[in-house]
Amino acid sequence: MSAQAGAIRLDSRLRATARSEWIKFRSVRSGPFALVATALIVVVGAWLLGAGNRNSAAASPASQAAFDPVFTVLQGIELAQLFVGALGVITVTGEYSSGLIRGTFVATPQRAQVLAMKALVFAAVAWACCTALSFAAFFLGQSVLSPAKHVGIGDPGVLTAVLGGGLYLTFVGLLGLFIGVLVRRTPAALAALFGLLAVLPIALILFKGTIASQLGEYLPGNAGEQAFHLLPGGAYTLGRWPGLGVLAAYVAAAAVAAFTLIRRRDA
Amino acid sequence: MSHPIAASAGPASPAAYRRAGAALATEWIKLRSLRSMLLTPLLGAVAFIGLADGTVRNNAAGWAHLDAAQRAQFDPVDINFNFVTLGILLFGVLGALVATNEYGSGLIRTTLAATPQRGLVLAAKAVLAALVALALAIVIIFTAFFTGQGILSSAHAPHVSLGDPGVLGHLLGTVYYMTAAGLIGLFTGVLVRSAAAAITAMFGLLLVLPVLADRIPQDAVWRHTVPYLPSNLGDEMWHSHARSLPSPGIAVLGLAAWVLVLAAAAAFSLRGRDA
Numbered sequence: 001m002s003a004q005a006g007a008i009r010l011d012s013r014l015r016a017t018a019r020s021e022w023i024k025f026r027s028v029r030s031g032p033f034a035l036v037a038t039a040l041i042v043v044v045g046a047w048l049l050g051a052g053n054r055n056s057a058a059a060s061p062a063s064q065a066a067f068d069p070v071f072t073v074l075q076g077i078e079l080a081q082l083f084v085g086a087l088g089v090i091t092v093t094g095e096y097s098s099g100l101i102r103g104t105f106v107a108t109p110q111r112a113q114v115l116a117m118k119a120l121v122f123a124a125v126a127w128a129c130c131t132a133l134s135f136a137a138f139f140l141g142q143s144v145l146s147p148a149k150h151v152g153i154g155d156p157g158v159l160t161a162v163l164g165g166g167l168y169l170t171f172v173g174l175l176g177l178f179i180g181v182l183v184r185r186t187p188a189a190l191a192a193l194f195g196l197l198a199v200l201p202i203a204l205i206l207f208k209g210t211i212a213s214q215l216g217e218y219l220p221g222n223a224g225e226q227a228f229h230l231l232p233g234g235a236y237t238l239g240r241w242p243g244l245g246v247l248a249a250y251v252a253a254a255a256v257a258a259f260t261l262i263r264r265r266d267a
Numbered sequence: 268m269s270h271p272i273a274a275s276a277g278p279a280s281p282a283a284y285r286r287a288g289a290a291l292a293t294e295w296i297k298l299r300s301l302r303s304m305l306l307t308p309l310l311g312a313v314a315f316i317g318l319a320d321g322t323v324r325n326n327a328a329g330w331a332h333l334d335a336a337q338r339a340q341f342d343p344v345d346i347n348f349n350f351v352t353l354g355i356l357l358f359g360v361l362g363a364l365v366a367t368n369e370y371g372s373g374l375i376r377t378t379l380a381a382t383p384q385r386g387l388v389l390a391a392k393a394v395l396a397a398l399v400a401l402a403l404a405i406v407i408i409f410t411a412f413f414t415g416q417g418i419l420s421s422a423h424a425p426h427v428s429l430g431d432p433g434v435l436g437h438l439l440g441t442v443y444y445m446t447a448a449g450l451i452g453l454f455t456g457v458l459v460r461s462a463a464a465a466i467t468a469m470f471g472l473l474l475v476l477p478v479l480a481d482r483i484p485q486d487a488v489w490r491h492t493v494p495y496l497p498s499n500l501g502d503e504m505w506h507s508h509a510r511s512l513p514s515p516g517i518a519v520l521g522l523a524a525w526v527l528v529l530a531a532a533a534a535f536s537l538r539g540r541d542a
Contacts, residue, residue, distance in 0.1 A: 052483035079475045086467045190466045208325045
Protein backbone atom coordinates (compact mmCIF):
# COMPACT_ATOMS: atom_id res chain seq x y z
CA MET A 1 0.00 0.00 0.00
CA SER A 2 1.48 3.28 -1.05
CA ALA A 3 -0.97 5.36 0.92
CA GLN A 4 0.24 8.37 2.84
CA ALA A 5 -0.78 8.86 6.45
CA GLY A 6 -4.48 9.62 6.67
CA ALA A 7 -5.04 9.11 2.99
CA ILE A 8 -5.82 5.40 2.82
CA ARG A 9 -8.69 4.98 0.43
CA LEU A 10 -11.82 3.34 1.76
CA ASP A 11 -11.85 0.50 -0.73
CA SER A 12 -8.27 -0.52 -0.11
CA ARG A 13 -8.85 -0.47 3.66
CA LEU A 14 -11.96 -2.58 3.27
CA ARG A 15 -10.06 -5.04 1.12
CA ALA A 16 -7.26 -5.29 3.68
CA THR A 17 -9.78 -5.71 6.51
CA ALA A 18 -11.62 -8.42 4.61
CA ARG A 19 -8.33 -10.21 4.01
CA SER A 20 -7.38 -10.10 7.68
CA GLU A 21 -10.85 -11.30 8.70
CA TRP A 22 -10.48 -14.17 6.23
CA ILE A 23 -7.10 -15.14 7.70
CA LYS A 24 -8.58 -15.16 11.19
CA PHE A 25 -11.58 -17.15 10.06
CA ARG A 26 -9.69 -19.88 8.26
CA SER A 27 -6.89 -20.25 10.81
CA VAL A 28 -9.18 -21.15 13.69
CA ARG A 29 -9.77 -24.87 14.06
CA SER A 30 -13.42 -24.52 15.00
CA GLY A 31 -14.35 -23.36 11.48
CA PRO A 32 -13.63 -26.58 9.60
CA PHE A 33 -14.89 -28.61 12.56
CA ALA A 34 -18.28 -26.88 12.60
CA LEU A 35 -18.65 -27.07 8.82
CA VAL A 36 -17.76 -30.77 8.73
CA ALA A 37 -20.29 -31.42 11.50
CA THR A 38 -22.89 -29.45 9.54
CA ALA A 39 -22.12 -31.42 6.37
CA LEU A 40 -22.37 -34.77 8.13
CA ILE A 41 -25.66 -33.91 9.79
CA VAL A 42 -27.31 -32.47 6.69
CA VAL A 43 -26.18 -35.20 4.29
CA VAL A 44 -26.45 -38.23 6.58
CA GLY A 45 -29.70 -36.78 7.90
CA ALA A 46 -31.09 -36.56 4.34
CA TRP A 47 -30.24 -40.20 3.80
CA LEU A 48 -31.80 -41.34 7.11
CA LEU A 49 -34.89 -39.18 6.68
CA GLY A 50 -35.33 -40.30 3.07
CA ALA A 51 -34.88 -43.96 3.94
CA GLY A 52 -37.21 -43.67 6.93
CA ASN A 53 -39.97 -42.12 4.85
CA ARG A 54 -39.57 -44.34 1.79
CA ASN A 55 -42.56 -46.47 2.78
CA SER A 56 -44.87 -43.48 2.79
CA ALA A 57 -46.18 -44.80 -0.57
CA ALA A 58 -48.43 -47.06 1.47
CA ALA A 59 -49.95 -44.13 3.34
CA SER A 60 -53.45 -42.77 2.75
CA PRO A 61 -54.04 -40.39 -0.21
CA ALA A 62 -54.59 -37.47 2.18
CA SER A 63 -51.26 -37.93 3.97
CA GLN A 64 -49.63 -38.57 0.58
CA ALA A 65 -50.82 -35.17 -0.59
CA ALA A 66 -49.58 -33.46 2.55
CA PHE A 67 -46.19 -35.21 2.41
CA ASP A 68 -43.49 -32.61 1.67
CA PRO A 69 -40.57 -34.39 -0.02
CA VAL A 70 -38.28 -31.35 0.16
CA PHE A 71 -38.75 -30.43 3.82
CA THR A 72 -38.65 -34.10 4.80
CA VAL A 73 -35.12 -34.62 3.56
CA LEU A 74 -33.83 -31.14 4.51
CA GLN A 75 -35.01 -31.33 8.15
CA GLY A 76 -31.48 -32.20 9.25
CA ILE A 77 -30.96 -28.44 9.00
CA GLU A 78 -32.80 -28.12 12.33
CA LEU A 79 -29.90 -29.92 14.01
CA ALA A 80 -27.18 -28.50 11.76
CA GLN A 81 -28.29 -24.94 12.54
CA LEU A 82 -26.84 -25.37 16.04
CA PHE A 83 -23.38 -25.87 14.52
CA VAL A 84 -23.64 -23.04 11.98
CA GLY A 85 -25.02 -20.74 14.68
CA ALA A 86 -22.24 -21.76 17.08
CA LEU A 87 -19.68 -21.02 14.36
CA GLY A 88 -21.15 -17.55 13.96
CA VAL A 89 -20.97 -17.02 17.72
CA ILE A 90 -17.37 -18.14 18.18
CA THR A 91 -16.19 -16.21 15.13
CA VAL A 92 -16.71 -13.21 17.41
CA THR A 93 -16.49 -14.51 20.98
CA GLY A 94 -13.34 -16.49 20.22
CA GLU A 95 -11.64 -13.23 19.32
CA TYR A 96 -12.83 -11.63 22.55
CA SER A 97 -11.71 -14.51 24.76
CA SER A 98 -8.26 -14.70 23.19
CA GLY A 99 -7.85 -10.92 23.42
CA LEU A 100 -7.08 -10.68 19.70
CA ILE A 101 -9.96 -8.23 19.32
CA ARG A 102 -7.81 -5.49 20.90
CA GLY A 103 -5.10 -6.04 18.31
CA THR A 104 -7.73 -5.95 15.58
CA PHE A 105 -9.12 -2.62 16.76
CA VAL A 106 -5.67 -1.10 17.15
CA ALA A 107 -4.87 -2.09 13.57
CA THR A 108 -8.25 -0.93 12.24
CA PRO A 109 -9.87 1.67 14.48
CA GLN A 110 -12.84 1.81 12.08
CA ARG A 111 -14.76 -0.74 14.12
CA ALA A 112 -17.91 -0.71 12.01
CA GLN A 113 -15.83 -1.65 8.99
CA VAL A 114 -14.21 -4.50 10.91
CA LEU A 115 -17.60 -5.88 11.88
CA ALA A 116 -18.99 -5.41 8.38
CA MET A 117 -16.10 -7.33 6.81
CA LYS A 118 -16.28 -10.01 9.49
CA ALA A 119 -19.98 -10.53 8.77
CA LEU A 120 -19.36 -10.45 5.02
CA VAL A 121 -16.58 -13.05 5.10
CA PHE A 122 -18.60 -15.27 7.41
CA ALA A 123 -21.76 -14.94 5.33
CA ALA A 124 -19.94 -15.72 2.09
CA VAL A 125 -18.33 -18.89 3.45
CA ALA A 126 -21.47 -20.04 5.27
CA TRP A 127 -23.72 -19.37 2.28
CA ALA A 128 -21.45 -21.20 -0.17
CA CYS A 129 -21.05 -24.25 2.06
CA CYS A 130 -24.64 -24.46 3.25
CA THR A 131 -26.15 -23.98 -0.20
CA ALA A 132 -23.91 -26.73 -1.58
CA LEU A 133 -24.97 -28.96 1.33
CA SER A 134 -28.61 -28.15 0.81
CA PHE A 135 -28.36 -29.26 -2.83
CA ALA A 136 -26.40 -32.39 -1.89
CA ALA A 137 -29.00 -33.29 0.73
CA PHE A 138 -31.80 -32.66 -1.73
CA PHE A 139 -30.42 -34.88 -4.49
CA LEU A 140 -29.36 -37.66 -2.12
CA GLY A 141 -32.68 -37.51 -0.28
CA GLN A 142 -34.80 -37.63 -3.45
CA SER A 143 -32.87 -40.59 -4.81
CA VAL A 144 -33.38 -42.47 -1.53
CA LEU A 145 -37.06 -41.49 -1.42
CA SER A 146 -37.63 -42.37 -5.04
CA PRO A 147 -40.11 -45.27 -4.77
CA ALA A 148 -42.28 -42.92 -2.70
CA LYS A 149 -43.42 -39.41 -3.56
CA HIS A 150 -40.44 -37.36 -4.68
CA VAL A 151 -39.72 -34.29 -6.82
CA GLY A 152 -37.09 -33.06 -9.28
CA ILE A 153 -35.12 -29.84 -9.00
CA GLY A 154 -37.03 -28.43 -11.99
CA ASP A 155 -40.48 -28.87 -10.44
CA PRO A 156 -42.27 -25.66 -9.45
CA GLY A 157 -40.98 -24.13 -6.22
CA VAL A 158 -38.35 -26.79 -5.58
CA LEU A 159 -35.29 -24.79 -6.59
CA THR A 160 -36.22 -21.86 -4.34
CA ALA A 161 -36.92 -24.22 -1.42
CA VAL A 162 -33.48 -25.83 -1.77
CA LEU A 163 -31.84 -22.40 -2.05
CA GLY A 164 -33.93 -21.44 0.99
CA GLY A 165 -32.20 -24.13 3.04
CA GLY A 166 -28.80 -22.51 2.41
CA LEU A 167 -30.16 -19.02 3.06
CA TYR A 168 -31.78 -20.11 6.32
CA LEU A 169 -28.52 -21.50 7.67
CA THR A 170 -26.63 -18.39 6.60
CA PHE A 171 -29.09 -16.13 8.43
CA VAL A 172 -28.88 -18.30 11.55
CA GLY A 173 -25.08 -18.03 11.45
CA LEU A 174 -25.27 -14.25 11.08
CA LEU A 175 -27.73 -14.04 13.97
CA GLY A 176 -25.19 -15.95 16.07
CA LEU A 177 -22.39 -13.65 14.95
CA PHE A 178 -24.24 -10.47 15.95
CA ILE A 179 -25.43 -11.98 19.24
CA GLY A 180 -21.77 -12.82 19.83
CA VAL A 181 -20.89 -9.13 19.44
CA LEU A 182 -23.62 -8.18 21.90
CA VAL A 183 -22.82 -10.76 24.58
CA ARG A 184 -19.08 -11.35 23.98
CA ARG A 185 -18.92 -14.52 26.08
CA THR A 186 -19.25 -17.88 24.36
CA PRO A 187 -21.54 -19.77 26.78
CA ALA A 188 -23.93 -16.85 27.27
CA ALA A 189 -24.12 -16.10 23.54
CA LEU A 190 -24.75 -19.75 22.70
CA ALA A 191 -27.44 -19.96 25.37
CA ALA A 192 -29.14 -16.86 23.93
CA LEU A 193 -29.01 -18.12 20.34
CA PHE A 194 -30.08 -21.69 21.10
CA GLY A 195 -32.74 -20.35 23.45
CA LEU A 196 -34.28 -18.38 20.57
CA LEU A 197 -33.93 -21.19 18.04
CA ALA A 198 -34.65 -24.35 19.99
CA VAL A 199 -35.94 -23.66 23.51
CA LEU A 200 -38.55 -20.92 23.09
CA PRO A 201 -40.52 -22.75 20.37
CA ILE A 202 -41.01 -25.73 22.70
CA ALA A 203 -41.67 -23.52 25.73
CA LEU A 204 -44.44 -21.75 23.84
CA ILE A 205 -46.00 -25.05 22.77
CA LEU A 206 -45.99 -26.18 26.41
CA PHE A 207 -47.60 -22.93 27.49
CA LYS A 208 -50.54 -23.33 25.08
CA GLY A 209 -53.04 -20.55 24.43
CA THR A 210 -53.55 -18.20 21.49
CA ILE A 211 -50.95 -15.62 22.53
CA ALA A 212 -48.30 -18.33 22.77
CA SER A 213 -49.14 -19.73 19.35
CA GLN A 214 -49.11 -16.28 17.75
CA LEU A 215 -45.74 -15.54 19.34
CA GLY A 216 -44.48 -18.91 18.10
CA GLU A 217 -45.28 -17.88 14.56
CA TYR A 218 -42.77 -15.04 14.80
CA LEU A 219 -39.83 -16.81 16.44
CA PRO A 220 -36.80 -16.71 14.14
CA GLY A 221 -36.50 -20.47 13.69
CA ASN A 222 -40.19 -21.22 13.30
CA ALA A 223 -40.63 -18.42 10.76
CA GLY A 224 -37.40 -18.93 8.82
CA GLU A 225 -37.75 -22.67 8.51
CA GLN A 226 -40.58 -22.20 6.06
CA ALA A 227 -37.95 -21.15 3.53
CA PHE A 228 -37.25 -24.82 2.83
CA HIS A 229 -40.82 -26.07 2.92
CA LEU A 230 -42.20 -27.02 -0.49
CA LEU A 231 -45.80 -27.28 0.73
CA PRO A 232 -47.42 -25.13 3.38
CA GLY A 233 -47.80 -27.35 6.41
CA GLY A 234 -46.89 -27.84 10.01
CA ALA A 235 -47.90 -25.58 12.85
CA TYR A 236 -46.71 -22.29 11.35
CA THR A 237 -48.24 -20.53 8.40
CA LEU A 238 -46.31 -17.40 7.43
CA GLY A 239 -45.11 -18.89 4.16
CA ARG A 240 -41.71 -18.94 2.54
CA TRP A 241 -40.76 -15.33 1.88
CA PRO A 242 -42.58 -13.68 4.81
CA GLY A 243 -41.04 -16.34 7.07
CA LEU A 244 -37.54 -15.74 5.80
CA GLY A 245 -38.27 -12.01 6.08
CA VAL A 246 -39.04 -12.38 9.80
CA LEU A 247 -35.74 -14.19 10.32
CA ALA A 248 -33.95 -11.48 8.33
CA ALA A 249 -35.59 -8.85 10.53
CA TYR A 250 -34.14 -10.54 13.64
CA VAL A 251 -30.71 -10.54 11.98
CA ALA A 252 -31.10 -6.88 11.05
CA ALA A 253 -32.16 -5.91 14.57
CA ALA A 254 -29.22 -7.79 16.08
CA ALA A 255 -26.92 -6.15 13.50
CA VAL A 256 -28.10 -2.64 14.37
CA ALA A 257 -27.53 -3.29 18.07
CA ALA A 258 -24.12 -4.87 17.36
CA PHE A 259 -22.92 -1.98 15.15
CA THR A 260 -24.03 0.52 17.77
CA LEU A 261 -22.46 -1.25 20.73
CA ILE A 262 -19.18 -2.25 19.09
CA ARG A 263 -18.37 1.42 18.52
CA ARG A 264 -19.34 2.50 22.02
CA ARG A 265 -17.92 -0.17 24.25
CA ASP A 266 -14.38 -0.69 25.33
CA ALA A 267 -13.00 -3.91 23.88
CA MET B 268 -9.11 -26.64 54.71
CA SER B 269 -5.59 -27.10 53.49
CA HIS B 270 -4.01 -30.37 54.48
CA PRO B 271 -0.25 -30.16 54.74
CA ILE B 272 -0.11 -33.34 52.70
CA ALA B 273 2.48 -32.52 50.12
CA ALA B 274 4.81 -30.92 52.64
CA SER B 275 4.71 -33.56 55.36
CA ALA B 276 4.42 -36.71 53.30
CA GLY B 277 7.84 -36.46 51.71
CA PRO B 278 8.73 -39.04 49.12
CA ALA B 279 6.19 -41.54 50.44
CA SER B 280 2.84 -41.00 48.79
CA PRO B 281 0.02 -39.82 51.04
CA ALA B 282 -2.69 -42.22 52.05
CA ALA B 283 -5.20 -42.68 49.29
CA TYR B 284 -8.13 -41.40 51.34
CA ARG B 285 -6.29 -38.21 52.25
CA ARG B 286 -5.43 -37.60 48.64
CA ALA B 287 -9.03 -38.18 47.66
CA GLY B 288 -10.16 -35.76 50.36
CA ALA B 289 -7.76 -33.12 49.10
CA ALA B 290 -8.90 -33.62 45.51
CA LEU B 291 -12.52 -33.22 46.58
CA ALA B 292 -11.68 -30.05 48.53
CA THR B 293 -9.87 -28.60 45.53
CA GLU B 294 -12.67 -29.35 43.13
CA TRP B 295 -15.21 -27.92 45.56
CA ILE B 296 -13.32 -24.62 45.80
CA LYS B 297 -13.15 -24.39 42.02
CA LEU B 298 -16.81 -25.26 41.64
CA ARG B 299 -18.19 -22.79 44.15
CA SER B 300 -15.96 -19.93 43.09
CA LEU B 301 -17.18 -19.96 39.50
CA ARG B 302 -19.46 -17.01 39.01
CA SER B 303 -21.70 -18.86 36.57
CA MET B 304 -22.18 -21.70 39.05
CA LEU B 305 -24.17 -19.57 41.48
CA LEU B 306 -26.34 -17.39 39.29
CA THR B 307 -27.14 -19.82 36.48
CA PRO B 308 -28.63 -22.61 38.63
CA LEU B 309 -30.63 -20.02 40.56
CA LEU B 310 -32.03 -18.34 37.46
CA GLY B 311 -32.54 -21.72 35.80
CA ALA B 312 -34.49 -23.06 38.77
CA VAL B 313 -36.72 -19.98 38.86
CA ALA B 314 -37.29 -20.11 35.09
CA PHE B 315 -38.16 -23.80 34.97
CA ILE B 316 -40.38 -23.79 38.05
CA GLY B 317 -42.11 -20.80 36.45
CA LEU B 318 -42.48 -22.69 33.16
CA ALA B 319 -43.92 -25.70 35.00
CA ASP B 320 -46.43 -23.57 36.90
CA GLY B 321 -47.39 -21.57 33.81
CA THR B 322 -47.98 -24.76 31.85
CA VAL B 323 -50.06 -26.24 34.65
CA ARG B 324 -52.07 -23.04 35.06
CA ASN B 325 -52.94 -22.88 31.35
CA ASN B 326 -53.93 -26.54 31.30
CA ALA B 327 -55.95 -26.23 34.50
CA ALA B 328 -57.81 -23.24 33.06
CA GLY B 329 -58.86 -25.36 30.08
CA TRP B 330 -60.08 -28.30 32.19
CA ALA B 331 -63.71 -27.12 32.39
CA HIS B 332 -64.00 -26.98 28.59
CA LEU B 333 -62.62 -30.44 27.83
CA ASP B 334 -64.87 -33.21 26.52
CA ALA B 335 -64.89 -36.70 28.00
CA ALA B 336 -62.21 -38.10 25.68
CA GLN B 337 -59.86 -35.23 26.41
CA ARG B 338 -60.54 -35.54 30.13
CA ALA B 339 -59.55 -39.20 29.98
CA GLN B 340 -56.19 -38.14 28.55
CA PHE B 341 -55.59 -35.42 31.12
CA ASP B 342 -52.66 -36.60 33.23
CA PRO B 343 -51.69 -34.34 36.14
CA VAL B 344 -48.13 -35.71 36.33
CA ASP B 345 -47.39 -35.31 32.62
CA ILE B 346 -48.76 -31.78 32.58
CA ASN B 347 -46.69 -30.92 35.63
CA PHE B 348 -43.43 -32.33 34.27
CA ASN B 349 -43.38 -31.70 30.53
CA PHE B 350 -41.06 -28.77 31.33
CA VAL B 351 -38.35 -31.41 31.92
CA THR B 352 -37.94 -31.61 28.12
CA LEU B 353 -36.30 -28.17 28.38
CA GLY B 354 -35.17 -28.19 32.01
CA ILE B 355 -32.77 -31.01 31.30
CA LEU B 356 -30.63 -28.59 29.28
CA LEU B 357 -29.77 -26.65 32.44
CA PHE B 358 -28.11 -29.77 33.82
CA GLY B 359 -26.35 -30.82 30.63
CA VAL B 360 -24.97 -27.33 29.98
CA LEU B 361 -23.88 -26.66 33.57
CA GLY B 362 -22.16 -30.04 33.69
CA ALA B 363 -20.33 -29.21 30.47
CA LEU B 364 -19.27 -25.81 31.80
CA VAL B 365 -17.75 -27.35 34.95
CA ALA B 366 -15.25 -29.08 32.69
CA THR B 367 -14.76 -26.58 29.86
CA ASN B 368 -14.35 -23.49 32.07
CA GLU B 369 -11.17 -25.02 33.41
CA TYR B 370 -9.84 -25.68 29.94
CA GLY B 371 -10.83 -22.20 28.81
CA SER B 372 -8.92 -20.50 31.63
CA GLY B 373 -5.95 -22.87 31.44
CA LEU B 374 -6.38 -23.78 35.12
CA ILE B 375 -6.55 -27.44 34.12
CA ARG B 376 -2.77 -27.48 33.64
CA THR B 377 -2.21 -26.34 37.23
CA THR B 378 -4.77 -28.83 38.47
CA LEU B 379 -3.08 -31.73 36.72
CA ALA B 380 0.37 -30.60 37.84
CA ALA B 381 -0.83 -30.50 41.45
CA THR B 382 -2.65 -33.83 41.19
CA PRO B 383 -1.04 -35.98 38.53
CA GLN B 384 -3.56 -38.75 39.32
CA ARG B 385 -5.85 -37.64 36.55
CA GLY B 386 -8.41 -40.34 37.18
CA LEU B 387 -8.75 -39.07 40.73
CA VAL B 388 -9.28 -35.50 39.50
CA LEU B 389 -12.04 -36.67 37.18
CA ALA B 390 -13.66 -38.79 39.89
CA ALA B 391 -13.65 -35.87 42.35
CA LYS B 392 -15.20 -33.58 39.73
CA ALA B 393 -17.86 -36.17 38.92
CA VAL B 394 -18.77 -36.79 42.57
CA LEU B 395 -19.23 -33.08 43.28
CA ALA B 396 -21.04 -32.36 40.03
CA ALA B 397 -23.41 -35.26 40.75
CA LEU B 398 -24.10 -34.03 44.28
CA VAL B 399 -24.78 -30.47 43.13
CA ALA B 400 -26.99 -31.70 40.28
CA LEU B 401 -28.84 -33.97 42.68
CA ALA B 402 -29.55 -31.12 45.10
CA LEU B 403 -30.64 -28.77 42.31
CA ALA B 404 -32.86 -31.44 40.75
CA ILE B 405 -34.53 -32.21 44.08
CA VAL B 406 -35.29 -28.53 44.63
CA ILE B 407 -36.66 -28.01 41.10
CA ILE B 408 -38.67 -31.22 40.84
CA PHE B 409 -40.29 -31.14 44.26
CA THR B 410 -41.05 -27.41 44.15
CA ALA B 411 -42.55 -27.80 40.68
CA PHE B 412 -44.57 -30.79 41.86
CA PHE B 413 -46.06 -29.21 44.99
CA THR B 414 -46.83 -25.84 43.37
CA GLY B 415 -48.13 -27.49 40.18
CA GLN B 416 -50.46 -29.92 41.97
CA GLY B 417 -51.61 -27.06 44.21
CA ILE B 418 -52.63 -25.06 41.13
CA LEU B 419 -54.49 -28.08 39.73
CA SER B 420 -56.35 -28.72 42.95
CA SER B 421 -57.40 -25.10 43.37
CA ALA B 422 -58.72 -25.19 39.79
CA HIS B 423 -60.72 -28.36 40.66
CA ALA B 424 -58.84 -30.31 37.99
CA PRO B 425 -57.52 -33.83 38.65
CA HIS B 426 -54.40 -33.84 40.79
CA VAL B 427 -52.25 -36.33 42.67
CA SER B 428 -50.35 -36.34 45.93
CA LEU B 429 -46.98 -37.73 46.81
CA GLY B 430 -48.45 -40.86 48.37
CA ASP B 431 -50.44 -41.92 45.29
CA PRO B 432 -49.16 -45.04 43.55
CA GLY B 433 -46.24 -44.41 41.22
CA VAL B 434 -45.99 -40.68 41.87
CA LEU B 435 -42.91 -40.73 44.06
CA GLY B 436 -41.29 -43.06 41.53
CA HIS B 437 -41.84 -40.51 38.76
CA LEU B 438 -40.32 -37.76 40.87
CA LEU B 439 -37.26 -39.72 41.95
CA GLY B 440 -36.77 -41.05 38.42
CA THR B 441 -36.80 -37.51 37.07
CA VAL B 442 -34.28 -36.40 39.69
CA TYR B 443 -32.11 -39.33 38.62
CA TYR B 444 -32.44 -38.32 34.94
CA MET B 445 -31.40 -34.74 35.69
CA THR B 446 -28.39 -35.89 37.70
CA ALA B 447 -27.40 -38.24 34.88
CA ALA B 448 -27.70 -35.37 32.38
CA GLY B 449 -25.34 -33.28 34.51
CA LEU B 450 -22.77 -36.09 34.37
CA ILE B 451 -23.30 -36.62 30.63
CA GLY B 452 -22.55 -32.90 30.21
CA LEU B 453 -19.48 -33.06 32.44
CA PHE B 454 -17.93 -36.03 30.64
CA THR B 455 -18.75 -34.58 27.22
CA GLY B 456 -17.03 -31.38 28.33
CA VAL B 457 -13.91 -33.34 29.30
CA LEU B 458 -13.99 -35.11 25.94
CA VAL B 459 -14.39 -32.07 23.69
CA ARG B 460 -12.78 -29.46 26.01
CA SER B 461 -14.35 -26.47 24.27
CA ALA B 462 -17.39 -24.73 25.75
CA ALA B 463 -18.89 -24.05 22.32
CA ALA B 464 -18.62 -27.65 21.16
CA ALA B 465 -19.88 -29.09 24.45
CA ILE B 466 -22.88 -26.74 24.73
CA THR B 467 -23.80 -27.36 21.09
CA ALA B 468 -23.54 -31.10 21.66
CA MET B 469 -25.84 -30.89 24.69
CA PHE B 470 -28.54 -28.93 22.85
CA GLY B 471 -28.25 -31.30 19.91
CA LEU B 472 -28.30 -34.53 21.91
CA LEU B 473 -30.88 -33.61 24.55
CA LEU B 474 -33.25 -31.38 22.61
CA VAL B 475 -33.08 -31.35 18.81
CA LEU B 476 -32.07 -34.89 17.89
CA PRO B 477 -35.02 -36.60 19.64
CA VAL B 478 -37.48 -34.18 17.99
CA LEU B 479 -36.05 -34.99 14.55
CA ALA B 480 -35.89 -38.72 15.24
CA ASP B 481 -39.56 -38.71 16.24
CA ARG B 482 -40.50 -37.57 12.74
CA ILE B 483 -39.02 -40.67 11.12
CA PRO B 484 -41.61 -43.46 10.74
CA GLN B 485 -41.12 -46.07 13.42
CA ASP B 486 -39.78 -49.21 11.78
CA ALA B 487 -37.73 -51.99 13.37
CA VAL B 488 -34.45 -50.07 13.22
CA TRP B 489 -36.12 -47.07 14.83
CA ARG B 490 -37.47 -49.17 17.69
CA HIS B 491 -34.02 -50.51 18.50
CA THR B 492 -32.22 -47.16 18.47
CA VAL B 493 -34.31 -44.04 19.06
CA PRO B 494 -35.82 -45.06 22.44
CA TYR B 495 -32.27 -45.36 23.76
CA LEU B 496 -31.39 -41.71 23.20
CA PRO B 497 -30.79 -40.20 26.66
CA SER B 498 -33.71 -37.79 26.38
CA ASN B 499 -36.10 -40.60 25.42
CA LEU B 500 -34.82 -42.75 28.28
CA GLY B 501 -35.41 -39.73 30.51
CA ASP B 502 -38.94 -39.31 29.19
CA GLU B 503 -39.71 -42.76 30.57
CA MET B 504 -38.94 -41.37 34.01
CA TRP B 505 -41.57 -38.65 34.10
CA HIS B 506 -44.00 -39.55 31.33
CA SER B 507 -46.81 -41.85 32.41
CA HIS B 508 -47.47 -43.28 28.95
CA ALA B 509 -44.61 -45.65 28.33
CA ARG B 510 -43.29 -45.09 24.84
CA SER B 511 -41.38 -47.98 23.42
CA LEU B 512 -39.42 -49.60 26.19
CA PRO B 513 -40.68 -52.68 28.04
CA SER B 514 -40.09 -51.17 31.49
CA PRO B 515 -38.79 -48.07 33.26
CA GLY B 516 -36.07 -50.26 34.76
CA ILE B 517 -34.47 -50.51 31.32
CA ALA B 518 -34.50 -46.73 31.07
CA VAL B 519 -32.74 -46.47 34.45
CA LEU B 520 -30.07 -48.91 33.27
CA GLY B 521 -29.83 -47.21 29.88
CA LEU B 522 -29.12 -43.82 31.42
CA ALA B 523 -26.53 -45.39 33.71
CA ALA B 524 -24.92 -46.97 30.65
CA TRP B 525 -24.68 -43.59 28.89
CA VAL B 526 -23.03 -42.08 31.96
CA LEU B 527 -20.60 -44.96 32.44
CA VAL B 528 -19.56 -45.18 28.79
CA LEU B 529 -18.96 -41.44 28.62
CA ALA B 530 -17.10 -41.59 31.96
CA ALA B 531 -14.80 -44.28 30.60
CA ALA B 532 -14.20 -42.32 27.40
CA ALA B 533 -13.52 -39.14 29.38
CA ALA B 534 -11.10 -40.91 31.73
CA PHE B 535 -9.32 -42.51 28.81
CA SER B 536 -9.07 -39.18 26.99
CA LEU B 537 -7.96 -37.23 30.07
CA ARG B 538 -5.19 -39.73 30.84
CA GLY B 539 -4.02 -40.09 27.27
CA ARG B 540 -3.96 -36.52 26.02
CA ASP B 541 -1.83 -33.55 26.76
CA ALA B 542 -3.80 -30.85 28.59
